[in-house]
Amino acid sequence: MIDRRVVRGAAGAAVLLIAAELAGRSGLIDPVLLPPVSTVLAAAGGLVADTEFWTDLWGTVTVWAIGLLIAIVIAVPLGVLLGTLPRAELAARPIVEFLRPIPSVALLPLVTLLIADGHSVKITVIVFAASWPVLINTMYGLRDVDPVAKETLRSFGFGRLAVLGRVSVPSAAPFVLTGVRLAAAVGLVVAISAELVAGGTDGIGAFMIRAGSGLRTDLILAATLWAGILGLAANALLVRVQRRAFRWHSARAGGGT
């Protein structure tokens, strides 16, 4: 079942790549401005042997992972709090709705002024962007908890905290993880955007700046490709975690994610 899905996915990617290559070769897209796919793939392959690129890749992965982790540490407890206390949620809603749409990259100049360390600047904007999906999913997850299960526990004399710990949080956990998956994607986007805007000692975005200054569009696109692969890998990892940890949930919901 999975094998067929992989084959189909690979076929889709291959068709897209061949179409892009043909567009380049036939002159539909100017090969000078946009190098053909084969050139980009070769450049992407070449980057594997480039230790400097590995430093950059690792730089991005580090700020991304740390940012995501801090976002989870902040947003999950906050989501649990707001999800269980409707009054607090009502009070916080205007602030959340005001802050949420602010593009975190727009905060870069401000954060750069406040924080000296380049990596911490990036982590800060990643945390800002990645917290929202986790927070919102946690809140909705808690709101969707089966009321019968809660009432049952309550009628057996369990306190509020016990109900929260035994029913609410576990049944909201799959939603939280979905939030984390969304946050991971957002976090990577923000990490690379921040590097592109603010530069830095390392990072895929910093690599792209150097490649751009050196007139190497092929390397910019090759780095883009690696960024995409990073995102895919992170998502695949989180999907696996989700399947493993919440087998009971996907069984109940009828199918995988």
Next chain:
Amino acid sequence: MRRLRGRTFIIGAVATLALAACGSSDTGSSASGGGLEKTTISVGVLAIADVAGLYIANQKGYFKEEGLTVKPEVLQSTQFAIPKLLSGGLDLALGNYFSIISATEKTNDKFRFVSDTFQAKNDVFDIVVPKDSPIQSVKDLKGKKISIASLNSIGELAVGSTLRVAGLDPKADVTYMPMAFPQAPAALKAGQIDAAWLTEPFLTGVQKDMGARKIADTMTGAMADFPIAGWTATEDWTKKYPKTMAAFQRAILKGQQDASADRKAVEQALPNYSPIKPEVASVINLGAYPTSLSATRIQRVADLMFEYGYLSKKMDVTPLLVPLPQ
């Protein structure tokens, strides 16, 4: 249980990394290295030929001889250097004279130039048009769109000066399109802009790859040999770290001397910080690498900025310069 311990370990490891990242802002203030206040400094650079002197100094160990470790940090534009200098995220940065002088007048921030690094020469900053463009001379730019790296910058000054010489009014006769250099060639090809103000290596790139035509060298006349950029710090920084600054100045001077003496040195340094192809590096036009910080030269920038209305009053640049103590 084993799985749980593994997870705890990962969480612990990541948390440690997080703390390490947060606490790494004041590295390198140890006392070793010949009495320098600071032995490791972060320097904001652009991955272009302007900073070749710094990389040569790094490569040849001139900084090491002074007991200094220089960590270059690549920026997308010098615009981001200013908040990073103010926050202390960068010790020094490549600052283009126009922006820093402009910031000095507009805000109360006090910047200091500690070394000159790049000066224009022929065909380092040209206006180009597509091969088949009807534009033949600067006069034909009337009513057209020209890309410059950013508004209110050396680009406006240089292009504006060229337009004035041709009898055009930069404010009324053309539209400036702010656009990063790497994006301009595609925009030129696609017709989003009629002409582009470019520097190397993009200039050579568009001429070679798409047959773009040069219609003017903007660094002529009043702009000939115009100072472009210098190594910049805040006044506070120069007061707090005078020995570090002097060490940097001595080392960068040697790098500048190498760069100005031999073009090959620049060509060899370039691939260290930009993935530019060697065959491109060997044909691009290079500016000059000044080996002194001259008030007379930098004053030209402020004077021209005042003349063209980018400064509200005349400015004496002498207090902004911190020449190497003799």
